[in-house]
Amino acid sequence: MEEIVVGIDVGTTKICTLVGRFDGTDVLHILGVGIEPTTGIKKGIIVDLEAASHAIVRSVERAEQSSGIEIASAIVSIAGAHVSSINSRGAVGISGEIVDEYDVINVLEAARSVAIPHNREVIHIVKRGFSIDGQDGINEPIGMHGYKLEVETHIITAGAATVQNLRECVGAAGVEVQQFVLNPLASADAVLxxxxxxxxxxxxxxxxxxxxxxxxxxxxxxxxxxxxxxxxxxxxxxxxxxxxxxxxxxxxxxxxxxxxxxxxxxxxxxxxxxxxxxxxxxxxxxxxxxxxxxxxxxxxxxxxxxxxxxxxxxxxxxxxxxxxxxxxxxxxxxxxxxxxxxxxxxAEPENISGMVDQLHSPAYSTAVGLLRWALSREDNFVKAKNGRNSRKKEKKGVKLDSAKNLFKRLLP
Ligand SMILES: Nc1ncnc2c1ncn2[C@@H]1O[C@H](COP(=O)(O)OP(=O)(O)OP(=O)(O)O)[C@@H](O)[C@H]1O
Ligand SMILES: [Mg+2]
Structure with a gap:
């Protein structure tokens, strides 16, 4: 078993699947690359399900062939006009006078529940800052005393139907979407x-x-x-x-x-x-x-x-x-x-080794950033088996309970 990460950047012009491994330093070792011209996607929105699926399948297959690793799940980029963001505030009473992780989950849930229409899917909940009893500027509230916990969040949502279409296209390649990551956040992980x-x-x-x-x-x-x-x-x-x-x-x-x-x-x-x-x-x-x-x-x-x-x-x-x-x-x-x-x-991706000939270009910041995103957040590690492609792929996705799901979307 190796700790392998997989990212699929579904761009408007190209789909780029990368398989990478982290060697404990800052250097990201690229084990497999699959770059395919995009079909069926315009401005980040799928306009032809079959064409989009084909391009994603080909990109995944190439990455599998070049890495010799069967891809079961991946972090996938998302962008397009259907993505929007709102700022929302949540407030809860602190149950035991000391903030614990459930208070944090509850207050984030409160911020989230205020504002999201049913046809939107939450992609990320960014914590901008907490306040306790009116005192602003708190980054890490757990363990602090108080009566009222509030949070300021930046919530990024995407059109639920578009997200579902994308999930299906990736699913056609036998790959489960571990998490969607907003394009610029992935790029930032590669270049900022x-x-x-x-x-x-x-x-x-x-x-x-x-x-x-x-x-x-x-x-x-x-x-x-x-x-x-x-x-x-x-x-x-x-x-x-x-x-x-x-x-x-x-x-x-x-x-x-x-x-x-x-x-x-x-x-x-x-x-x-x-x-x-x-x-x-x-x-x-x-x-x-x-x-x-x-x-x-x-x-x-x-x-x-x-x-x-x-x-x-x-x-x-x-x-x-x-x-x-x-x-x-x-x-x-x-x-x-x-x-x-x-x-x-x-800026273009840096600190990469292995199959990187094509990746030294600003066009690949999002793809490389998806791997860095996975690497910097431990529970996103993909456990991939070594071995050549087999037609039948087992889905190893674990169903997370909603609290854990919520945490997965949070930014550190
Ligand atoms: N030297 C260059 N001069 C001008 N434009 C360029 C150059 N090289 C690439 N481009 C343009 O960059 C665009 C492709 O960029 P990129 O690969 O980042 O897009 P994408 O990730 O597929 O799409 P998106 O992120 O919008 O979904 C194309 O429009 C291409 O013409
Ligand atoms: Mg792009």
């Missing part, structure tokens, strides 16, 4: 340093269909958001603006794209053949950069609005940590720091 969390920082993962953000203050998650806009929108702007098929627009974006128009030489051209032309035409690179800049700037403006909404505009000294596939766009760092008026660094 402890000091950045403590100082105050935002992580922003711009993928193909979504832009996911989480704000950390005093070491804890303070605010999260998912925007249904990403690199695919940049591509479709280029396709419309230059009258090109989407596949060609994507290629040109990757090869010639630049985020700041003013920094592109006026004499730089590339040639393409737009719809309705019978020969190649030369396009000025500034024109391309202009299209890209407009959309990416808009994404950062939306991100800024969210930072303002969180109440932490100007109060994140460690700045923005930018990741996700789009962060590979040349000059994006400068554009982000102009719009957001804060320091920006581009």
């Amino acid at each position: 340093t402890k000091n950045e969390r403590l100082m105050g920082a935002a992580v922003c993962d711009i993928g193909g269909g979504t832009t996911d953000m989480a704000i950390y203050v005093d070491g804890n998650v303070w605010h999260t958001m998912v925007l249904a806009v990403g690199g695919n929108h940049v591509t479709s702007d280029i396709a419309h603006g230059l009258r090109l098929p989407v596949s060609q627009a994507e290629e040109i974006k990757l090869q010639q794209g630049y985020a700041i128009r003013a920094e592109v030489g006026a004499e730089d051209y590339f040639s393409v053949r737009p719809f309705g032309e019978d020969r190649d035409v030369n396009i000025n690179k500034q024109e391309l950069a202009h299209i890209i800049e407009a959309r990416v700037e808009e994404i950062f403006e939306l991100a800024l609005q969210e930072i303002k909404r969180s109440g932490y505009d100007g109060l994140l000294p460690a700045g923005l940590v930018l990741t996700g596939g789009v962060s590979a766009l040349p000059a994006i760092r400068g554009l982000a720091s102009d719009v957001l008026n804060m320091s920006v660094r581009i």
Whole structure:
């Protein structure tokens, strides 16, 4: 028996299944990788169950083949426009005048029960802070004296039907979802340093269909958001603006794209053949950069609005940590720091060894972060057997009682 962790990042453009092992240091050893183009998912929402299942099954099978490990359960990423978050306060009387773990469960249950409609599923309950008898700022209330315990929470919920669809697609691969983890929280586990969390920082993962953000203050998650806009929108702007098929627009974006128009030489051209032309035409690179800049700037403006909404505009000294596939766009760092008026660094997964050739890219922060998430929370360890694939898989999921379930969703 080895302690193996498995993560499946179900992205809008690619599904990435990783099998990893923790060797007791900070280094994560990657044993298996399965990367497949996504089908049947748009902006984080499953639009074709069968197509989505196929892509997930293929990704899982590849990871099983490359690792030689049969995957029975995994931590799975979740994002999309159906995800939302609310802040909710709960209060209970302290039963024995000293706070115990049941008081904590009860107060969190109170915060949770106030606000959640039936068609939503709770993904995470983030504890922002406790107060006892009106005294704020308590991180760990257990063992303290008092009469009234209150908690301030940030509750992240997702559309129950969408969650169920995703669970089914993963189930089609014979894999039980151990836990869903919100995209930006997984990415943060891969790229945010402890000091950045403590100082105050935002992580922003711009993928193909979504832009996911989480704000950390005093070491804890303070605010999260998912925007249904990403690199695919940049591509479709280029396709419309230059009258090109989407596949060609994507290629040109990757090869010639630049985020700041003013920094592109006026004499730089590339040639393409737009719809309705019978020969190649030369396009000025500034024109391309202009299209890209407009959309990416808009994404950062939306991100800024969210930072303002969180109440932490100007109060994140460690700045923005930018990741996700789009962060590979040349000059994006400068554009982000102009719009957001804060320091920006581009980050990709670090401290990984083994089968990591493709993983050294900001596009894989969420996938690697899912493993780190599992590793840093002991009860999430997957017990996987060594051995080649077998068609029939046993489900080893344990049904947790509701209190334990609640704890599993809590962030430390
Ligand atoms: N060098 C680059 N310049 C511009 N865009 C890039 C570059 N490299 C990748 N991208 C874009 O990044 C996006 C894919 O990013 P990523 O792999 O993080 O998405 P995803 O995880 O599949 O999607 P999501 O997280 O939105 O569900 C695509 O739109 C792709 O065009
Ligand atoms: Mg992603």
